[in-house]
Every structure is written in C-alpha cells, then in structure tokens.
Amino acid sequence: MELREIEIFLVLAEELHFGRTADRLRVSPARVSQAIKKQERAIGAELFKRTSRSVQLTPTGKVLQEGLAAGYQQIKEALSAAAAAGRGITGELxxxxxxxxxxxxxxxxxxxxxxxxxxxxxxxxxxxxxxxxxxxxxxxxxxxxxxxxxxxxxxxxxxVVFTEPRALVVPRGHPFAERDTVSMEDLAEAPLITVTSQPQYFIDHHYPRRTPKGRPIRRGPSTTAWQEVLALVGAGKGVSPTCARAAHYYSRPDVVYVPFRDAPPVExxxxxxxxxxxxxxxxxxxxxxxxxxxxxxxxxxxxxxx
Structure with missing residues (x-):
C-alpha cells in the first residue's frame, strides 16, 4: 500500500464521507473510491460499509485503522523533520x-x-x-x-481556524439574565460596554452602533482590558457581547452569559x-x-x- 493510499484510507476512516475526504486531500471523490477498492481487493475484505446515507468502518477496517494510524504519524513526523532540516526551521518562534x-x-x-x-x-x-x-x-x-x-x-x-457562537454578558439580576437567549435587537435596550484602541472596523463589527432594524445602540463606558469589561458589567454599567465560551473561562458571581439566537459567530x-x-x-x-x-x-x- 502506497503512502498516499494509506492517507486516503485514514482520512476516510475519520471523515466517513467520500466528498469531505476528497476535499480535504484535494483529490476527486473517484480517486478516493478507486484507492479504497484497490485496498479492499488487496486485503480480500471490505473496509467500509457504504449505503446511500452513510459510510461506516467494518471490523476489518477498524483493525487496519488501528494498525496504520501510529505508523503513518511516525512517517509524517520523520518526513516533516527532514523537510524542516532542509528548509532551516531553527531558531525561535x-x-x-x-x-x-x-x-x-x-x-x-x-x-x-x-x-x-x-x-x-x-x-x-x-x-x-x-x-x-x-x-x-x-x-x-x-x-x-x-x-x-x-x-x-x-x-x-x-x-479561519474555528468559529464560536456569541453571548451577551449582563449583570446578574438584569432582566436579560432571566432569558434563555437574547437577540441583536435587544442591544438597543442597554448601554454597550466596549473596548478601545482597536481598529474602528473591528469595533464596529463587534460593537455595532445600530441593531439590524436600525435602532440606535447606546454606548456605555469603554476600556482596554477584558477584566475591566467584566467588572463594569458586574457593577451594572451596561452589557457587552463576547464569545459564548467565555462563560466557561471567566465565570463570576456578578455576571451572567446569555446566548444570542441570531448573532453571527465569532471567527x-x-x-x-x-x-x-x-x-x-x-x-x-x-x-x-x-x-x-x-x-x-x-x-x-x-x-x-x-
């Protein structure tokens, strides 16, 4: 089995989708299918169960995946190290x-x-x-x-590496804190605490001045530090949009994170x-x-x- 064929098998075993595998490896779905059929002929058993709705590893496929994964990673690391030496990947980063x-x-x-x-x-x-x-x-x-x-x-x-849903951080006891979700239109109902010293287009994107329906969004205090944003919110000075994941990293007794139901994700x-x-x-x-x-x-x- 050639290295490229091993790669095709392992990616398909992860994705369980011929189209996504082809996109990830930048080959055609037909190339993926041909490689898998060749491997199955050589082994003498099916590696994947295919239906019109799903692709699943067979028991034989799982055995092959477990046996190949570690060795393939070692080969990749060896090739990468050799290439790094050739390119001079040294020094500090x-x-x-x-x-x-x-x-x-x-x-x-x-x-x-x-x-x-x-x-x-x-x-x-x-x-x-x-x-x-x-x-x-x-x-x-x-x-x-x-x-x-x-x-x-x-x-x-x-x-773009990943995206995350947005939430609104509000004071505990605020009417928004009792809701399951908020909307972008709700931003017109409370002062918006913002950060400064960022490019204006960045501020306008994350801290809009109007709701989608055109209602003005009042500006509250501004700051240059995230912990100060939380302190201002906790003190009842306003609300502030953020990534929903912040709730799990910056939990405080005086604030509540309420998910947006209609805001675009943070990239x-x-x-x-x-x-x-x-x-x-x-x-x-x-x-x-x-x-x-x-x-x-x-x-x-x-x-x-x-």
Missing part, C-alpha cells in the same frame, strides 16, 4: 493568542511542533488587547491567533506580518491547523447557569 480558548489550542499545537522541529524554540504569549497588531509589526510576535476581522495592508490574513484566524512569511511560520501554521482538526472537541455545556 513567538506565537501569540488573544483569548484563553485560543491559548489552549496554541499550547497543544506547540507540543506537536516542538516534537517535529526540536531545533526551533517556540515562545507563547498572550496578545495585548491594547495593541494586538503592534507586536506583529515590530517582530516581537511572529504569528497570532485572534478574533477577526483584521484588515491591515502589512498583515497577512491566514485561514478566529491566524495572522502574521507580510515581511515575516518564513518557512517556520508556515510550518507552525500547518501544525496548528492539523491540531485543530484532530482535536474537534465536543461542544461545551450550555452557557446558562454561569
């Missing part, structure tokens, strides 16, 4: 993240990257809310995982300076994207109750 849940992914990706590229030292930093792009521009940070949108001529926008993507597009930067990006795919964490419990 500074990777920043904006939110705690981004940091969890960055740490996991860093562990994988260090194993693959032992001659490159990775330093992990929390991105400053006051000036998140500055460290990319001056070279202090090489890569950043952050909320989008960011639209700067000297900053490269990499792929988190990778950024790096256009002048710093190096092999080690792209090697880390590849590692992080692979780590994100492999994690595929189960959804967190509902926000209510925090």
């Amino acid at each position: 500074a990777v920043a993240y904006s939110a705690a849940w981004c940091g969890t992914l960055v740490v996991a990706a860093t562990d994988v990257f260090r194993a693959r590229h032992p001659n490159c030292t990775v330093h992990i930093h929390e991105s400053p809310l006051l000036d998140p792009i500055g460290p990319l521009r001056d070279g202090t940070h090489h890569i950043q995982l952050i909320e989008l949108p960011i639209d700067e001529p000297d900053i490269v926008n990499g792929p 988190y993507g990778l950024l790096w300076a256009a002048t710093n597009s190096t092999p080690k930067v792209h090697a880390f990006i590849e590692t992080l994207l692979g780590t994100a795919r492999n994690q595929r964490a189960e959804p967190l419990p509902p926000v209510r109750g925090h």
